[in-house]
Amino acid sequence: MKPEEIRELTDEELAKQLESGRAELFNLRFQMATSQLDNTARVTTVKRDIARIQTEMRARQIAAATAEKN
Numbered sequence: 001m002k003p004e005e006i007r008e009l010t011d012e013e014l015a016k017q018l019e020s021g022r023a024e025l026f027n028l029r030f031q032m033a034t035s036q037l038d039n040t041a042r043v044t045t046v047k048r049d050i051a052r053i054q055t056e057m058r059a060r061q062i063a064a065a066t067a068e069k070n
Contacts, residue, residue, distance in 0.1 A: 001049045006056050014057055021050045 001017070009017065025046045031037040 018053045
């Protein structure tokens with residue numbers, strides 16, 4: 001998922017994407033442990049997507065806190 005796509009999502013959609021990303025990462029790790037994973041690069045991609053989503057969520061929290069102070 002590209003950063004531009006993540007910025008366009010609402011807070012609820014971000015939470016859903018984060019939840020589904022974590023579930024997918026769990027499944028990928030399980031497949032890797034049982035030697036059933038074909039594309040090991042997918043693990044890295046999912047981790048990066050999760051990090052991008054968390055970064056955007058935190059940026060929105062900081063922006064909201066800054067807006068409250070002003």
